[in-house]
Amino acid sequence: MKRLGGTTILAAMSLGCVLAGTGCASGGSAAAPAAVRQASTPSATPTPSSVLQYQMPIAAYQLTPLQNAEEDYLAQRLEQLCLGKLGFSFLPGLSEKVIAQGVRITDEFESRLYGVSDPVAVRTYGYHLPSWVQGTGKPESAADLGTAEWAALTGKGPAPAGRPVPRGGCSGQAERELQQAGINAPAQQSGGSDPSTLAGSVQLASFERAQSSSPVRAVFARWSACMRGYGDHYATPFTAAADPRWTRSATASRLEIQTAEHDIGCKLRVNVPGVEFAVVSRYQDQAITARAAAFAQAKKIIASEALGLRRLMASVPT
Numbered sequence: 072m073k074r075l076g077g078t079t080i081l082a083a084m085s086l087g088c089v090l091a092g093t094g095c096a097s098g099g100s101a102a103a104p105a106a107v108r109q110a111s112t113p114s115a116t117p118t119p120s121s122v123l124q125y126q127m128p129i130a131a132y133q134l135t136p137l138q139n140a141e142e143d144y145l146a147q148r149l150e151q152l153c154l155g156k157l158g159f160s161f162l163p164g165l166s167e168k169v170i171a172q173g174v175r176i177t178d179e180f181e182s183r184l185y186g187v188s189d190p191v192a193v194r195t196y197g198y199h200l201p202s203w204v205q206g207t208g209k210p211e212s213a214a215d216l217g218t219a220e221w222a223a224l225t226g227k228g229p230a231p232a233g234r235p236v237p238r239g240g241c242s243g244q245a246e247r248e249l250q251q252a253g254i255n256a257p258a259q260q261s262g263g264s265d266p267s268t269l270a271g272s273v274q275l276a277s278f279e280r281a282q283s284s285s286p287v288r289a290v291f292a293r294w295s296a297c298m299r300g301y302g303d304h305y306a307t308p309f310t311a312a313a314d315p316r317w318t319r320s321a322t323a324s325r326l327e328i329q330t331a332e333h334d335i336g337c338k339l340r341v342n343v344p345g346v347e348f349a350v351v352s353r354y355q356d357q358a359i360t361a362r363a364a365a366f367a368q369a370k371k372i373i374a375s376e377a378l379g380l381r382r383l384m385a386s387v388p389t
Contacts, residue, residue, distance in 0.1 A: 131370060145387060157234045161220070184278070193328060193332055195323070226242070284350050294341050303330055308334060
């Protein structure tokens with residue numbers, strides 16, 4: 072399962088393609104609240120006003136953004152409590168506010184699966200990612216902590232004098248506590264959003280497959296023609312997001328902002344979000360049907376983990 076400081080499948084889908092030169096979903100979005108997700112899947116190609124309006128079929132086999140954020144918070148809170156017993160002040164500002172931030176980050180990536188989609192956000196960020204998507208600022212190396220504190224967190228290095236460190240450090244202890252509560256256990260490898268899981272692999276494969284489908288290529292052609300009307304020449308929304316002119320600057324230029332505004336307007340005009348949703352959903356439904364037994368088990372695993380999250384959230388001191 073993901074951690075706030077780590078890479079989610081959404082990040083892999085949106086940023087990895089940019090780094091590869093295809094720009095599958097780069098861009099900048101704002102802090103606007105996410106649209107309400109409707110669990111029901113429309114029977115025909117919808118015309119959503121927001122990329123976040125509908126849930127993909129695979130969502131039934133994954134934790135919700137809120138549950139993922141709760142898991143991230145619990146992992147860090149358990150580490151904090153463990154280190155506190157060893158005399159360290161770890162992540163002193165950690166609070167349940169990090170959960171809302173985690174949901175916000177997930178929504179940020181989901182909102183740009185087909186490129187930027189928030190017309191308010193692009194007025195400030197253009198195609199750029201806002202700095203707040205980087206997460207909680209959890210220390211990532213010994214350079215961020217004292218040597219003794221890092222050793223206590225990771226179990227690597229000399230243990231603090233007179234302070235018994237759990238096996239694997241406080242990170243290892245926290246992971247064991249999560250597993251004991253039924254969260255993030257090795258048996259959960261069929262569910263969840265990580266690309267290594269059954270659900271995660273189908274999520275990524277369906278997205279990638281859709282980009283070469285006839286309906287998506289056709290709607291991209293219509294989007295491209297719309298953009299040419301503004302003097303912008305891009306084959307797909309992904310190539311617009313990956314324009315080197317944007318990546319060379321730390322902030323969005325007026326030209327970048329204007330292009331991103333044209334981009335979103337054209338997406339809505341030709342219904343890029345609706346076509347992408349319909350095609351990706353169809354591929355996911357096919358994959359779920361083909362492996363019905365495995366996905367039924369994945370749903371049970373996710374339900375068990377959700378129950379464990381509720382129990383642990385109620386029992387861990389804030």
